[in-house]
Amino acid sequence: MWLHPLRRKLFRDLTTLKGQIVTIALVVACGVAALVTMQSALRSLRDARETFYAASAFADVFVMLRRAPEAVGGRLADLPGVRAVDTRVVGMGTIPFADRSEPARVTVSSLPGSLGRLYLREGRLPEPGRNDEVVLSDAFAEANELRPGARVPLVVGGVRRNVQVVGVGLGPEHVIVMNVGDMAMDAKKSGVLWMNRDAAEAALDLGGSFNQAVLSTVPGFDTREVIDGVDEIVRRYGGLGAHDRERQMSDFMLSQELMQLENMSAQIPPLFLLVAAFLLHVVLTRLVQLQRGQIAALKALGYFNREILQHYLELASVIVVLGATLGVGFGAWFTREMIGLYEEYFRFPTLRATLDPQTAITAILVATLAGVLGTVTSVRSVLKLTPAAAMQPPAPARYRRGLLDIGFFSRLIGPSTRMILRELQRRPLRVALSALGIGVAVGLMVVARFFGDAMDYLVDVQLHESQRWDAQIAFAEPRPLSDLRVFESMPGVFRVQGLRAVPIRIVHEQRSRHISLFGHFGDPEHALQRVVGAAGVAFEMPADGVLLTDTLGDLLGVGPGDTVTLEILEGDRRTLQVPVAGLVDELFGLQAHASADTLHRWLGQEPSTSLALLSIDTAQAEALDRRFVALPDVIGVAHMARVLQQFREQSAQNIGVFSLILTLFGAVIAVGVVYNNARVALSMRERELASLRVLGFTRAEISTILLGELAVQVFAAIPIGLVLGRVFSEAMAKNVDPEMFRFPVILSTQTYAFAAVVTLASAFVSALLVRRKLDRLDLIGVLKTRE
């Protein structure tokens, strides 16, 4: 016989169990797909980063300064531990596209030398001496449909000139390009423009000098020592504090993303595999019970326990292999999609979606382990019996009288309800685990919408309570307050306010951070930008001292009443000791706040402003825009309405995909648990239900008994799931770097309702599938078979 009879039995069993096999395999597939996708994306991004950083000689230490003669670069190179130095001239510029009201903001930089070299995707570098030739960052060029040969207007330092695009490329310091202060990335509006050093010096008025230096260090040398040495040298040239890669904007954001991916890949896939193991256990336990007599016969015929165990393991492995194969396939597909999404933000010379074979193998092994676990736990009990005992039908299930049998309750409930309740009471652990399984599904659906909810709340608090302006104008240099009058006279402008921002280093004992210190004008009642805590309440500025973001307070180890040192990184660069007046639970970033009066007193300056905040007639936004851009020294104009729209579109896109996938995964688990439980319950109680039919119960009545049990589990699972959803969401929120965002775990009623409704719908579909089987119950056949 070409196939062992046990194999034939396996294939026939598989055919009878196909519905259950498919639903469990899908749960396995989700777990494997999640693991493969996240790990592969992680690997792809990491590889792309390593390759690009190595090929382009990405620097280790970075410093911005006001202006230093080129000779200072030589002194930096002489510092111990420094391998190479590259000095640059960097500034901000705008590209006022003729067909758009809002100009694009670009970082204007001299071409990198030995460090952070450009990768050219198209065209060439500017020729020496050609000061009108530029290279554009590729995402920006792509978004604005600019290719080598295009001419664009460029405004730097109030001077407008036309430049010729000769190349499109990217640099390791600009893997992601986002303007400071923007809430969302917009490739159309922010980019990098590289030109010859002479051209940049001329445009930025920095002849013979530099204002940025990047350094590479000797491997193994303590970077902090280099940073201190650099700070020491550039202090008198207006140094803004040297830092390592960790605080390099582009690398920081990339690292954030990698960290999130890594954490999620450790959290989500194990959930699925646990549920899959549980389902395999439930289904196989029932199968083994049903086949108890067969197992006994096999043992009587002389089959060893391990041969019988192997037979059931083969059954489980078919499910696992099917699931894992599907999972790897889906994983490969999701990875491509995910990498596609990443490519819109993170730019590398090559970012390839590579399916990580090691991960695929790990995922399959882990899934197999789950399968083995589920199988062994269910088969073991029968294998332990002697064949003689296994041959006997299992002892009748033991039911107990319980609470519901007390006279009063007893009269209230009919026999069907009584059967449902006794059954639930008999297997409390199974009921609890099933409810937990469905709960996981509900929880995933809650998490699916958590980021959306959190974003909505952030936007609500940040944009409606904190940033109440319609337009914000950024100046290249602080301006006297009187300069704001020019806006007041513009038609359509209702109100103007200033906001002073000063770059500082805040120090307490050994700990320090580079942050912005904001000077607020006016009282919070009327201010266009105010300091708002997580609960949406605005804070009044203290008469003396600073308010710190609470996360910053934690980092520095200070609280109200403590004194911190502020090193002002502009003007005369004075150092101050000031008291901490309080901590604020702000949702974004790390910053310090003071009243404008206090700040200017500390600075020893007349009141000035870095930003103009405007309340305007939004209908006139476009006309106003043209006037704003024409003003000298304006480096940026932001409109709240557009920021909001951009932000919403971007998060809808990112969160949308994530949320859809998690919802689908949740539904797969819900169907997996409910359907399998129903099938198992049906096979266990076939005889009982058929007997009831013979006694005259209708189909609807016996359906009620079977499905009622499931309904109780599902309803019990929903509150559990909502709580789990909150727990999962808290875990997710922790994946986000606290220095950047504090995601409030605030879940809307709609989210809870959504999770509950999708779960109920999944349960309903599963119930329908089982109901079909119930309707086809073969009364005579079932009763004739021996239990």
Added chain:
Amino acid sequence: MSEVVLSARDVTKVYRMGEVDVHALRGVTLELVAGELLVLLGASGSGKSTLLNILGGLDNPTAGKVMYQKQDLTAASDKALTLFRRAHVGFVFQFYNLIPSLTARENVALVTELADDPMTPEEALALVGLTERQDHFPSQLSGGEQQRVAIARAVAKRPKILLCDEPTGALDYKTGVKVLEVIEKVNLELGTTTAIITHNAPVAAMAQRVVALHDGRIQREELNEARVSASQIEW
């Protein structure tokens, strides 16, 4: 005196059922002689199935000694008992215990795959007269046919011993007789030592030796002088 194949000496078996001890066997001594056809008679609850299970290595005795030729089965491990069943014993059960997802031929093949010198499944099925039905699933066979498949499955490996537990218990008279004829044929043609347990006294007429069990003890044991063939049995 012929060779003793299987023996039980002072065998007792106590089951714990909840808080009570059930004495299924209370000191039974019995020998099975090569090639004989033995009928164990007893009412329900007399301990006959327990005895058969212990003789066949499906269960361990609480006390006493069980020997297969020179091998001591009394405290044999699960593995040793499995090997013993695999090599030497064929079982026929009251409820056939066929694997429902396998055809008649495949059910027999379950055993021929394990044995050293088996018949082919076809030969075994021919022996029980089921050549025509070999590709049917258990659900497509009558009770008598299913039991004959079970017999084919039991004898296909040419076992030393054939143990039949109420082989006619679930069958009507006519089919029951047919099944007994097959067992008799196996005993005669293959020389397999055969023990049939039954509560149905007329079956004893086909035995060479009859042992009656009552309440866990052997009540009487006698040679059957007036042995008749299975086809002549009536009840």
